[in-house]
Amino acid sequence: MYRYIYDRSKKQLCFMCDQPADTGEHIPPKCFFTTSIRSSCQLLTVPACNYHNESTKKDDEYARTVIATGSSGNKLAWDLLEERVFPGGSRGLINSLYKKMAPVGILDSSGEELYKFDLERVRLERVIKKIIAGIYWHKNGSRIPDEYTIAPYYWDPKMEGNQWNMILSLPIQHLGHPDVFQFRYGEVANDKNKVIIAMAFFAASHIILSSICSVEFYRKMKLLKLNNSRHEGEAT
Numbered sequence: 064m065y066r067y068i069y070d071r072s073k074k075q076l077c078f079m080c081d082q083p084a085d086t087g088e089h090i091p092p093k094c095f096f097t098t099s100i101r102s103s104c105q106l107l108t109v110p111a112c113n114y115h116n117e118s119t120k121k122d123d124e125y126a127r128t129v130i131a132t133g134s135s136g137n138k139l140a141w142d143l144l145e146e147r148v149f150p151g152g153s154r155g156l157i158n159s160l161y162k163k164m165a166p167v168g169i170l171d172s173s174g175e176e177l178y179k180f181d182l183e184r185v186r187l188e189r190v191i192k193k194i195i196a197g198i199y200w201h202k203n204g205s206r207i208p209d210e211y212t213i214a215p216y217y218w219d220p221k222m223e224g225n226q227w228n229m230i231l232s233l234p235i236q237h238l239g240h241p242d243v244f245q246f247r248y249g250e251v252a253n254d255k256n257k258v259i260i261a262m263a264f265f266a267a268s269h270i271i272l273s274s275i276c277s278v279e280f281y282r283k284m285k286l287l288k289l290n291n292s293r294h295e296g297e298a299t
C-alpha cells in the first residue's frame with residue numbers, strides 16, 4: 064500500500080515546492096499507463112500545486128513515448144504506443160521524433176533494419192526529476208530538502224561493482240503496475256543525506272542517450288508524419 068498519498072481533505076503542500084496543493088499528480092505520470100491499467104490498478108498520486116502539475120505535461124508525453132519505444136519488445140509498452148501514440152498522438156511530437164530517426168546499420172533477428180534517435184536529455188531529466196521528487200514525498204511525506212541535489216545518473220556498464228551491488232541489494236518496489244514502473248529506494252549507510260532511487264520502466268528499460276527502435280515503429284512514425292504533412296498542406 065502507498066505510504067503517503069494526495070488527500071484532498073488534508074491541507075497538504077506541493078511535493079516540489081511550498082505552495083498549497085490544489086491537485087493530485089500521478090507518479091509516474093498517468094500517460095505511462097494504458098486505460099486498462101488505469102482502471103484496474105491503483106496509481107500513486109502526490110499533492111501538487113497547479114504549476115507543478117501542469118508544467119511538464121508535454122515532457123511527460125515525450126518521455127513516455129521515447130521510453131516505451133526503447134522497450135517496444137515489452138507487451139505493455141507496445142500496447143501503450145498502440146493506444147496513445149499511433150492513433151495520432153501529438154503532431155509536434157511525432158514530427159520531431161521522425162526527423163531524428165536514422166538507421167543504425169544493424170539488423171534485428173528477423174533481418175529488419177533497426178533505427179535510432181537521439182534523446183532530448185534535458186526534457187527526459189525534467190520528468191525523471193519529478194518522478195524522483197514524487198517517490199521521495201511518497202516515502203517521507205515531505206518534499207526533498209533544499210540542501211539536496213537531484214543528480215540523475217544513468218546505468219553504466221563501467222559502474223563500480225560495489226555501487227551496483229548496493230543498488231541491487233535494495234528491494235524492488237513498484238508504482239501502478241510492476242511491468243510499467245519498478246524502483247529501488249535506499250539511504251546510503253555512511254551518508255544520511257544521500258538517497259538512491261533506481262528506476263526501471265517496462266521491466267527492462269534503462270535510460271540511455273539514444274533509443275533503438277524497431278522498423279515497425281519507424282514505419283508507423285513515417286506514416287503518421289505523412290498524414291501530418293497532408294493535414295498541414297490542407298490547412299494552408
Ligand SMILES: [Zn+2]
Nearest residue numbers: 077080112115
Ligand atoms: Zn509546486
